[in-house]
Amino acid sequence: MQCDDCENEATTRYRWPWGAEGYVCGTHLVAIKNTAAALNQEPEYLHKPAPAVIDAEPDSEPEPTEPTEPTEPTEPTEPT
Numbered sequence: 001m002q003c004d005d006c007e008n009e010a011t012t013r014y015r016w017p018w019g020a021e022g023y024v025c026g027t028h029l030v031a032i033k034n035t036a037a038a039l040n041q042e043p044e045y046l047h048k049p050a051p052a053v054i055d056a057e058p059d060s061e062p063e064p065t066e067p068t069e070p071t072e073p074t075e076p077t078e079p080t
């Protein structure tokens with residue numbers, strides 16, 4: 001999705017209280033916020049879904065913890 005105001009990739013979707021909505025890049029998001037301040041209106045910001053979203057992994061495995069140093073096998077005590 002492209003920014004409504006330039007060629008950049010849009011990062012944020014916004015929707016004004018009266019229903020108008022669009023997509024803006026980070027730069028033009030500032031412009032939207034300035035407009036919001038000027039109008040004393042606050043649009044709802046809806047982060048657009050990432051373009052290449054693969055089905056959310058159901059239960060991702062937790063990060064494996066750092067492997068601990070292999071412990072030396074204890075020497076069997078010499079029978080005296």
Ligand SMILES: [Zn+2]
Pocket residue numbers: 003004005006007008024025026027028
């Ligand atoms: Zn832009």
